[in-house]
Amino acid sequence: MADFNSEFWHWYIAILTVISILACLWLIRWMTAGVKKTDDVESTGHVWDNDLTELNNPLPRWWLGLFYITLAFGGFYLLLYPGLGHFSGLLNWTSKGQYEQEVSIMEAKVGPLFARYQQTPILDLIKDDAALKIGERLYINYCSTCHGSDARGARGFPNLRDGDWLWGGDPQSIKTTLTLGRQAAMPAWEAALGGQTGVDEVTQYVLSLSGRSTIAEMAASGKAKYDIFCVACHGPTGTGNTALGAPNLTDDSWLYGGSINRIAESLTIGRNGKMPAFGEFLGEAKVHLLTAYIYGLSQGN
């Protein structure tokens, strides 16, 4: 309510709300005024099926009372809570305030627990079932949308169980990945490789790196191009570089698919996977637990 961009809307809403409540009050009084309970009930003049007459009985008192109570409730509510334009209510309640209060109660409850885990080395945490359970819940909440509920990933989202790492799989590297995020940068190569033919040749060479059968001639021309354009990141033998997130091309694990078409596509359009940073959002203690959970997965936990 503090976000109104002009005073007009504050008054517009406040006045309209008050008028509506007063109008309800007036409507009830107007409809009930002058209707008295008597033995000889007045007819409204409406008759159906020859003898079904609509009478004008007054509303029962308890029923009428409910209307007045509702109106009084509305009035009190608007006095105590925000509702009338940007008037914040006598209780000064805000949804943000309530959220923050709930969070701080929760932090006070689980804070000491997290603090204790934070002091425990990762290598000990991966043997602590209670800690791993918390790690698993954090994983499901924050990570499973991208890496899958079983952490086996999907195209473009790495498998976290397989012991094959883009950015390094020791606890410290995993923690850095979670804390700061990672941005992979593999440019598009089609132009540099001299168009489609160049892409096809290098693709053949990439296939040969993991021992797949290739068209030898094309792979040989591909290797010449690889040695110029690709060694800097993927290394002379194609084993990759975890400092740059450049994948190992000699194994059977592919982030974007290992078919000829997929590899050619990786070269043609480039790949720029991004792992978001979680350090600030989750805080050190949760990142520590998540690191233990992820490291544990790759150790076969």
Ligand code: HEC
């Ligand atoms: C500047 C560093 C850099 C250079 C140079 C580079 N790459 Fe890459 N490459 C990467 C990175 C980083 C990734 C991972 C992209 C991602 O994770 O989104 C990647 C991904 C790939 C992939 C996809 C692997 C998979 O698992 O799906 C292939 C294939 C590939 N590169 C081949 C090549 C070839 C061939 C060349 C030379 C023409 C090349 N790269 C040059 C950094 C580089």
Ligand code: HEC
């Ligand atoms: C928005 C999607 C997204 C979310 C959410 C996400 N990730 Fe990632 N993550 C990625 C992508 C994409 C990569 C690969 C980046 C690259 O291509 O280099 C990645 C990479 C990683 C890596 C590095 C893998 C390797 O092989 O080195 C780890 C570890 C990881 N994520 C763990 C997590 C954890 C734990 C969470 C939850 C806190 C999480 N991720 C949440 C998209 C996501």
